[in-house]
Amino acid sequence: MGRNWYLLWSGSAVSALGDGIFLAALPLLAATLTQDPKLIAGVSFFGALPWLLAALPAGAAADRYDGRKLLLAALWVQCGLMAALAAFHSAHIAFIYGMAFLIGTAENIPRAVGQPLIKATVENHLLERANGRLFASQAVALQFVGPPLGGLLFALATPAPFWVNALTFAIAAVLVTKMRTQRQPRPARPKIAEGLKWLMKHKALRTVTVVSATTNLCIAMTMATLVLFAQHRLGLTNAGFGAFLATLACGGVAGGLLAERLLAKYRNTVTATVVLIPLMWLGIATIAHDLITVAAFAVVSSFCTAVWGVATSALRQRAVPTELLGRVSSAQTLITWGVQPVGALLGGLIADYFGLLAPWFVAVGLRTIVGLLSLKPLRAHWPGAALNVHLAAAPEHDAAVTLPDASR
Template identity: 40%
Template sequence: MLSKGDLEGIDLRFARPGTNFGKLWTASTVSFLGDGVTLAAGPLLAASVTRDPILVAGVAVAQQLPWLLFSLPGGALVDRLDRRRVMWISDAVRCAAIGFLGGAVLLDLASLPILYAAFFVLGAATVPFSAASTSILPSVVTREGLAGANGRLFGAQVVAGQMVGPPLGGLLFASSTSLPFLVDAGSFVAASALVLAMDGTFRATGLQEAPRTTLRAEISEGFAWLWGHRLLRTLAMALGVMNLTSAATIAVLVLFAGGRLGLGSVGYGLLLSSLAVGGVLGALCAGRVVGWLGAGTTMRGGLLVEASTSAVIALSHNTYVVGTMLALFGFHAIVWNVVTISLRQELVPDGLLGRVNSSYRLLGMGGAAVGALLGGLLAKGFGLTAPFWFAAASVAVMTIVSWRTLGNGTVTAARENANTPI
């Protein structure tokens, strides 16, 4: 729960349950809980079918591949359509995909192809949903409240999606293999209804006067704007490296937990929840950390944390040490996201926000699909610690490359020249 200090900057009128932000936050919390349940249950289902690291990693590959395929057109559609409509339709598709998987498991028809197909559709619907949910927030809270509102949303994500959801998913899977997927499907129904209940229209502003062009031209405009902005371009590339390496480690974490740490399904769920412990602290402290260090120094420190935690995990056989490192990683990840998402919402014109966010996600999230496959290959060829060593080395290199750009001075200059590439 956020303290009063963490809510500074949020217009509290937007945080009440009956307001649009209250509905958005509640919908996100419900959906995050379902996501967390599936986060644990998906790899457990795959590991019950095969012990091949590459095939287990295939679940993560299937879910992340849509970021490479659909990010750019998804962002362009978000800037054309009512963003609330994009969100509830995406939730309905996600409900159908994960509900189908739950039904297949219930009828004992589940197989790796069905699992891959369900997670691919789940990921494909998440692409426009993510672009719309990020782009809609400046229409729901004041500009001064963006960091606080993002902190609240990320706080919900880590509590529901990482602290409560994964161990619940492990327990539900141990009880009935179909149950976690059916619970997740229900969460999407509830989230879709809450989004539909938001008042008003949420189309991008600043486009009414502009003549409608082709989808390809609109995509190119958003990508060109991002590529011309030195700070956001660097952040997108840094996120790409971090997501590639974290996907490589998460894809085989279920095998690492069982083979190296000796954990079962419940223990694996609890290990995942340690990410949330750090994430909760990150959501609570993000504003204070940024106020103390500045946004640039905070991001530099985050890169150092990510590289070092991967190295320590690779060296350890101790569950508590690994859990502590995952908690520290979770703290950094949430602070990083609060800082970088708030910056995008501040710096990008509303009429370009969906396309720039999607271009950013393509660079940042597209690597996750490659990383998941790479993690399986590294684990199979060199052992279960290889993905963690790869992550530590790669992020260390990215830290050196981006150090000068990720400074407080660059962030200040970008804010002073908001909406104009620097």
């Protein structure tokens, strides 16, 4: 791992800190304008809607243009949008919807260029390690430090978290500016749908995509009214809500750091995460009535999510040809993140009609069904992940990914 990787890693961590601040501050801002679960869920809906509309074009842009320059442009745009949100924070809820949509649109570019940039800056046998460190640092910034800081800043002054968020994007842009990457041959006019077609032909990645999409749909259902869940069921204050979100980071950090060893040593690591995640959600919905108990279940869930993320990222980076990686990654983003606005709408409606616990029970049932159906395909095509295995570039081969018996 060289200088370019560490600059990319640092920039990602700093911008993730801003995202963590935003994660706590935006629903708190919405809650000052309305207590209607449907209207609050609308913030999540409009923030996630761009993943349906902009993911594929962003992937095509990532395969055609210089990824570093695209990332820089997106970071500066996000910086400006955060500054605008800070300046006009007391506007109507419709303004909050619009800003959430624009910020979500800009976020598609970093997501699209991130995979090619990681592959360009990290040697193939170090992908699990790089992805693990990336997940761990993002968990610290996005979940552990960012949300409590966002809640605290919001309690001090409503626009403060958004000004600080704008600053984090500016710092990340400065770090990315110092990267020096070589230009790669790129298609003059990449076909937008080509990545989606490639993905649908690859059985292992297709199964992973379905599981990830279901997980994100369920998370969106529960997150849409999470601020009300925290306030009414757990009795948390604004600052306490940020601390509540931070509990997720403990498992995410551990999962990111330990994923490389677990994936190398235990052949059933990936399938174990598929089973454990909905069980943890069930615990939150049934026997967790205080912050400590919720945190215990959330830590295990986030640990499994991080391990799953490291494994699937490495699988994608090895399996997909470099010239298609941006489009295939964005095709997965379209599906796995594009379901979030649907989940947010469902979460708001379900919570409004059946209570704040209802989205959790629906999420447990849906994720359990999909998880059980995926176990056989995952075992057939993905008993594990290996650093030194080179997957066939063509999806028609549907190469299985296997774990070595020994540690890497």
